[in-house]
Amino acid sequence: SFVLTQPPSVSVVPGNTARITCGGNNIGSKSVHWYQQKPGQAPVLVIYYDNDRPSGIPERFSGSNSGNTATLTISRVEAGDEADYYCQVWDSSNYHVVFGGGTKLTVL
Amino acid sequence: QLQLQESGPGLLKPSETLSLTCTVSGGSISGSTYYWGWIRQPPGKGLEWIGTIDYSGSTYYNPSLKSRVTISVDTSNNQFSLNLNSVTAADTAVYFCARALPSATGINWFDPWGKGTLVTVSS
Numbered sequence: 001s002f003v004l005t006q007p008p009s010v011s012v013v014p015g016n017t018a019r020i021t022c023g024g025n026n027i028g029s030k031s032v033h034w035y036q037q038k039p040g041q042a043p044v045l046v047i048y049y050d051n052d053r054p055s056g057i058p059e060r061f062s063g064s065n066s067g068n069t070a071t072l073t074i075s076r077v078e079a080g081d082e083a084d085y086y087c088q089v090w091d092s093s094n095y096h097v098v099f100g101g102g103t104k105l106t107v108l
Numbered sequence: 109q110l111q112l113q114e115s116g117p118g119l120l121k122p123s124e125t126l127s128l129t130c131t132v133s134g135g136s137i138s139g140s141t142y143y144w145g146w147i148r149q150p151p152g153k154g155l156e157w158i159g160t161i162d163y164s165g166s167t168y169y170n171p172s173l174k175s176r177v178t179i180s181v182d183t184s185n186n187q188f189s190l191n192l193n194s195v196t197a198a199d200t201a202v203y204f205c206a207r208a209l210p211s212a213t214g215i216n217w218f219d220p221w222g223k224g225t226l227v228t229v230s231s
Binding site for chain 2: 001031033035037041042043044045048049054086088090092094095096097098099100101102
């Protein structure tokens with residue numbers, strides 16, 4: 001089945017740009033969605049269809065998807081962005097949802 | 109504003125059946141174009157999709173759980189439910205329900221999510 005690979009952790013200084021990758025075989029042919037999860041809370045959708053933002057999500061959040069890698073980019077990182085981030089796709093070959101293993105973003 | 113709320117027992121013994129209900133408010137399941145799903149998260153671990161259902165009862169299940177899972181919908185009460193049988197300690201997790209947007213071939217994203225409910229399996 002389709003596998004999504006994320007780095008376990010990413011660290012960034014406030015004000016800088018954080019990039020969180022999500023790797024998968026030809027993931028560029030799929031739609032990738034991203035979630036933010038803070039401790040003790042439910043996940044929140046931050047990016048859908050590779051690079052669309054739901055209402056209420058800051059423009060600082062953006063996404064890209066090409067080849068074997070999708071990327072969530074957070075510009076001008078703030079302390080409040082510290083959270084776990086998960087990518088997700090639909091595996092149409094096997095008819096099931098796949099989540100990446102998650103990346104813990106630490107704001108130094 | 110659509111809201112989802114999980115409910116059900118928080119403690120089970122091994123071999124018992126986990127039964128959870130998700131109550132939807134602020135919108136109707138009946139006749140909706142959306143899917144409705146369950147996702148779980150073991151303590152300190154990542155998200156695992158369990159399955160999804162639409163208002164007509166059409167389902168998709170995680171192949172690794174399919175033999176033990178049943179998801180059903182109750183449009184009259186605007187609820188959908190999860191049954192997971194023969195539970196073990198490995199099924200201990202926070203269980204979330206969520207609305208899913210359909211795609212041409214299945215499911216797109218999940219939004220919004222319920223707050224989640226912790227289910228512990230222990231003898």
